[in-house]
Amino acid sequence: KAGVTQTPRYLIKTRGQQVTLSCSPISGHRSVSWYQQTPGQGLQFLFEYFSETQRNKGNFPGRFSGRQFSNSRSEMNVSTLELGDSALYLCASSFEGARETQYFGPGTRLLVL
Amino acid sequence: GNSVTQMEGPVTLSEEAFLTINCTYTATGYPSLFWYVQYPGEGLQLLLKATKADDKGSNKGFEATYRKETTSFHLEKGSVQVSDSAVYFCALSDLGSQGNLIFGKGTKLSVKP
Numbered sequence: 359k360a361g362v363t364q365t366p367r368y369l370i371k372t373r374g375q376q377v378t379l380s381c382s383p384i385s386g387h388r389s390v391s392w393y394q395q396t397p398g399q400g401l402q403f404l405f406e407y408f409s410e411t412q413r414n415k416g417n418f419p420g421r422f423s424g425r426q427f428s429n430s431r432s433e434m435n436v437s438t439l440e441l442g443d444s445a446l447y448l449c450a451s452s453f454e455g456a457r458e459t460q461y462f463g464p465g466t467r468l469l470v471l
Numbered sequence: 472g473n474s475v476t477q478m479e480g481p482v483t484l485s486e487e488a489f490l491t492i493n494c495t496y497t498a499t500g501y502p503s504l505f506w507y508v509q510y511p512g513e514g515l516q517l518l519l520k521a522t523k524a525d526d527k528g529s530n531k532g533f534e535a536t537y538r539k540e541t542t543s544f545h546l547e548k549g550s551v552q553v554s555d556s557a558v559y560f561c562a563l564s565d566l567g568s569q570g571n572l573i574f575g576k577g578t579k580l581s582v583k584p
Contacts, residue, residue, distance in 0.1 A: 362514075364514075391571050391572075393572075400574060400575075400576050400577065401560065401572075401574040401577075403571045403572065403573075406571055414571060448514055448515065450515075450572075458503050458564035458572075459503075459505075459517065459520060460517075460571070460572060461517060462507070462514040462515040462516070462517075463514050464513055464514040465513075465514045
């Protein structure tokens, strides 16, 4: 069974731009979560989607948003990029019957210049 | 709120040495506990988990026991290999209040031949 895939793997943007990252969960997994990883703050939860609805949200500004499609694929969007948004963005999927056990993708590394 | 505290690294060991990485947690209720591993340039891989007190999770020679009385989930391996060099994260599930996984800061392990 294929794992979680994320595209693109690397991205360079400039301040003020916006960016969209994509995540395809493991087949059969309907829950998708997003995390931000930085050297200073570590791993922080952004949001979780299930059945095309946001189920949980972390403590991030409204510039960070996401959505989920009917095939469980998810996208996250960051608008008006800031230098501090440079990070590794990780997507994780889980099976609803074992929601707490999350499987992570390789991440998208975003650099904001 | 819920939190996870890991021993600070880096930890440097010789091949075949014994490994312990300490992890303690603060939580209301009885969360599930996890260890994830991150190899350079990659996402997180689930290493092992335990869902209730006294459970022992194990995988690839690594073990950790859920100790409710000491609120700990220390990671151990009897004989490390160079290929175990990575960053290890302890995490707890917090599906109720803060959403999804809460991670420790991570412990970098370097194993020398």
